[in-house]
Amino acid sequence: MDALTVVDLVLAGVLTGLVYGLMALGLSVIFGVVRVVNFAHGEMMTIAMYVTAVLFGWLGLDPFFALLPVAVVFFGLGYALQRGLINPFITRPEHTQFMLLVAVAIILVNLLLMIFGPDAQHVQLDYLLEPVELGPLLLDRGKLAAAAVAAATAAGLFAFFRFTLTGKAIRACADNHLGALVVGLDVKRLYALTFGLGSACVAVAGCMMILLIDVTPTLGPAYTLLAFVIVIVGGLGSMPGALLGGVLIGVSEALAGLFIAPSAKSMFSFALLILVLLVRPQGLLGKSQ
Amino acid sequence: MGPVVDRRRFNLALAGASAATLAPAYVHAQPARLKVGVLLPRSGVQGFIGQSCQKGADLAPGVLKSMLGVDIELMNADTETNVDTARTRAERLIQEGAHVLVGPFDSGAASAIAQVAEQRAVPFLINIAAAPQITEQGYKFVFRNFPTAVDLIRNGLALIGDLFRATGAVPRTAVFMHVNDTFGQATVKAIGAILPKLDFLPFKIVETIAYDPAAKDLTVEVGKAKSTNADFLLLVSRLADAIILRREMVKQRWEPMGIISPGSPGMYENQFYQALGKYSEYCISNVPWYDPAKAVTKLVEPAFKKQNPKDELMFHALNVGYTFEALMVVADAYKRAGTTEAKALTEAIRSTELTSRMMLGGRIKFDAKGQVQGNASACIQNLNLRPMVVLPQAAAQAKPVFPTPGSRKA
Numbered sequence: 001m002d003a004l005t006v007v008d009l010v011l012a013g014v015l016t017g018l019v020y021g022l023m024a025l026g027l028s029v030i031f032g033v034v035r036v037v038n039f040a041h042g043e044m045m046t047i048a049m050y051v052t053a054v055l056f057g058w059l060g061l062d063p064f065f066a067l068l069p070v071a072v073v074f075f076g077l078g079y080a081l082q083r084g085l086i087n088p089f090i091t092r093p094e095h096t097q098f099m100l101l102v103a104v105a106i107i108l109v110n111l112l113l114m115i116f117g118p119d120a121q122h123v124q125l126d127y128l129l130e131p132v133e134l135g136p137l138l139l140d141r142g143k144l145a146a147a148a149v150a151a152a153t154a155a156g157l158f159a160f161f162r163f164t165l166t167g168k169a170i171r172a173c174a175d176n177h178l179g180a181l182v183v184g185l186d187v188k189r190l191y192a193l194t195f196g197l198g199s200a201c202v203a204v205a206g207c208m209m210i211l212l213i214d215v216t217p218t219l220g221p222a223y224t225l226l227a228f229v230i231v232i233v234g235g236l237g238s239m240p241g242a243l244l245g246g247v248l249i250g251v252s253e254a255l256a257g258l259f260i261a262p263s264a265k266s267m268f269s270f271a272l273l274i275l276v277l278l279v280r281p282q283g284l285l286g287k288s289q
Numbered sequence: 290m291g292p293v294v295d296r297r298r299f300n301l302a303l304a305g306a307s308a309a310t311l312a313p314a315y316v317h318a319q320p321a322r323l324k325v326g327v328l329l330p331r332s333g334v335q336g337f338i339g340q341s342c343q344k345g346a347d348l349a350p351g352v353l354k355s356m357l358g359v360d361i362e363l364m365n366a367d368t369e370t371n372v373d374t375a376r377t378r379a380e381r382l383i384q385e386g387a388h389v390l391v392g393p394f395d396s397g398a399a400s401a402i403a404q405v406a407e408q409r410a411v412p413f414l415i416n417i418a419a420a421p422q423i424t425e426q427g428y429k430f431v432f433r434n435f436p437t438a439v440d441l442i443r444n445g446l447a448l449i450g451d452l453f454r455a456t457g458a459v460p461r462t463a464v465f466m467h468v469n470d471t472f473g474q475a476t477v478k479a480i481g482a483i484l485p486k487l488d489f490l491p492f493k494i495v496e497t498i499a500y501d502p503a504a505k506d507l508t509v510e511v512g513k514a515k516s517t518n519a520d521f522l523l524l525v526s527r528l529a530d531a532i533i534l535r536r537e538m539v540k541q542r543w544e545p546m547g548i549i550s551p552g553s554p555g556m557y558e559n560q561f562y563q564a565l566g567k568y569s570e571y572c573i574s575n576v577p578w579y580d581p582a583k584a585v586t587k588l589v590e591p592a593f594k595k596q597n598p599k600d601e602l603m604f605h606a607l608n609v610g611y612t613f614e615a616l617m618v619v620a621d622a623y624k625r626a627g628t629t630e631a632k633a634l635t636e637a638i639r640s641t642e643l644t645s646r647m648m649l650g651g652r653i654k655f656d657a658k659g660q661v662q663g664n665a666s667a668c669i670q671n672l673n674l675r676p677m678v679v680l681p682q683a684a685a686q687a688k689p690v691f692p693t694p695g696s697r698k699a
Contacts, residue, residue, distance in 0.1 A: 005512055005515070005516040009512045009513075010376040012512070074365075116331075118331070118333065118334070118336045129540055131540055138540075142540075151357065212506065214529065241656060257510065257513070260513070261499065262499065262501075262509055262513065263501050
């Protein structure tokens with residue numbers, strides 16, 4: 001195995017990992033603030049992938065141009081979902097939250113099956129089949145673009161939470177729920193905003209993911225699980241942790257596939273998860289409780 | 290005062306009751322139609338192939354009625370490309386009254402359904418599934434009109450030799466990539482057993498790479514294969530993974546002399562052309578194929594066109610052909626048995642001898658294990674976005690192209 005192949009594939013792992021990270025970022029943001037684990041996360045990404053595929057198929061809209069409208073629509077849907085359905089469950093036991101969101105996930109999968117059928121759909125852009133040459137390295141143009149979008153979205157989200165008043169208010173809610181209520185913050189609205197932001201993140205991830213993989217209605221559960229693995233490895237509630245977790249999973253899969261067995265590569269994501277749970281249960285960048 | 294029941298009335302009532310009791314047996318012996326449980330993966334990873342096979346099932350009742358004069362009723366079930374689902378759907382079909390099972394385009398699912406068929410003593414005819422062990426277990430109710438992986442690979446490798454002779458190409462190395470499922474493992478064993486004995490083949494396998502049949506991304510696998518610098522890719526795939534793999538080869542600018550399947554699905558399927566367009570060109574599949582000139586094909590082709598006006602049989606040839614033939618075998622057996630009773634139907638299937646068929650090969654006749662011998666393969670190359678027979682020369686529609694244009698020479 002030559003070094004060039006190794007570098008090539010590790011870079012591909014980093015790029016894929018960044019998109020994984022963006023997907024998991026939405027989950028992490030929602031949990032970090034609202035303290036609800038979104039078990040319908042992968043299904044929401046699957047819907048975003050279908051919406052992007054439909055916009056491409058019907059209107060010829062390039063997924064890079066579909067990003068913004070899809071993200072805005074998902075923000076609205078996330079906001080409405082939180083206000084209308086999830087909010088009453090915030091103070092209820094965790095198992096009822098779990099059942100609620102699993103039920104939402106199952107309904108979404110079946111709706112997708114009813115609307116689109118079981119067939120896989122893909123968006124093939126010929127210009128993305130041409131790799132980017134970086135000296136002797138060949139980088140997948142689609143992955144590179146998707147990773148750039150993921151990095152830009154994550155940076156925008158960090159900036160929002162750090163520099164805007166609303167972002168700071170959301171962080172205040174996350175840090176001290178009672179204190180936020182005492183100082184008069186509209187916590188319910190801020191929770192809904194957070195859920196909307198998390199949904200917009202997963203929508204952007206979906207728009208990019210359709211460039212990398214085919215979508216089927218049953219894709220969701222596997223990606224919900226993957227998002228969990230990533231946020232647990234990176235640290236539940238930590239935004240940089242989600243990105244780091246995504247990159248680590250992407251690279252570990254690439255290396256395991258390269259040096260051990262490609263058919264067993266996903267096993268190494270779970271091995272990494274177990275290792276992190278044993279050595280650092282709060283995740284690599286998570287805060288210990 | 291109520292009616293008086295005298296001896297004559299009592300005897301009449303007794304006769305009536307006896308007739309009513311015996312009627313089901315009489316009706317059973319004179320069935321109106323054969324209920325065939327058709328199990329196919331119409332959704333999931335193999336969904337497109339399952340739907341392709343379904344086209345062969347859907348046209349069968351009409352064609353078989355005109356061919357054999359028998360009525361068959363299809364009871365369709367989706368295995369969802371899942372072995373456990375295949376097992377439960379087979380159970381349910383039997384509970385709902387299926388007299389015989391047909392399907393399921395997958396070795397794993399076929400193994401599971403075979404167990405159910407044996408336990409419930411219901412005949413099961415495999416349309417497509419190649420794992421040899423399915424007909425090596427001494428099953429009494431399981432039959433297969435499709436080559437085993439060993440036969441498939443033997444035929445496929447022989448055609449690779451013919452291809453090299455016809456084109457004058459002498460590739461020295463191959464990288465072998467295969468799906469890691471029951472079928473893939475069976476082909477690995479077959480290639481390991483057969484290839485070393487074929488000294489007329491000039492190449493050796495430098496690396497074997499197994500991958501998940503449900504893989505969404507094959508970047509690493511293709512990168513690893515590319516790094517071997519092998520002259521050509523020997524591929525055992527399904528459909529979805531074949532598309533992903535070919536796309537990834539384009540992205541990584543890997544242009545070996547060619548891609549050759551020694552007997553697996555994927556590269557001759559309609560969806561392969563639709564998804565990849567020009568990138569589907571020149572891929573080669575050595576697979577069992579249909580004969581357009583046969584009398585049965587001439588009955589099937591118009592029926593296919595009628596049911597699928599925008600489609601062409603050649604894009605579904607293997608799937609439609611073997612699914613139709615499986616139904617033809619059970620319809621023929623039913624006609625000869627004159628009953629839907631499982632044992633009689635099983636024996637009638639066992640004694641099948643059909644010389645008129647749609648697919649290339651000898652007659653359909655089951656051996657003691659329930660396996661049809663003598664199914665032949667053809668070398669199919671994608672040319673102008675269509676599957677074209679390029680070998681054997683007697684049936685060739687075009688000349689083989691190897692090495693493929695743009696690839697480096699060996």
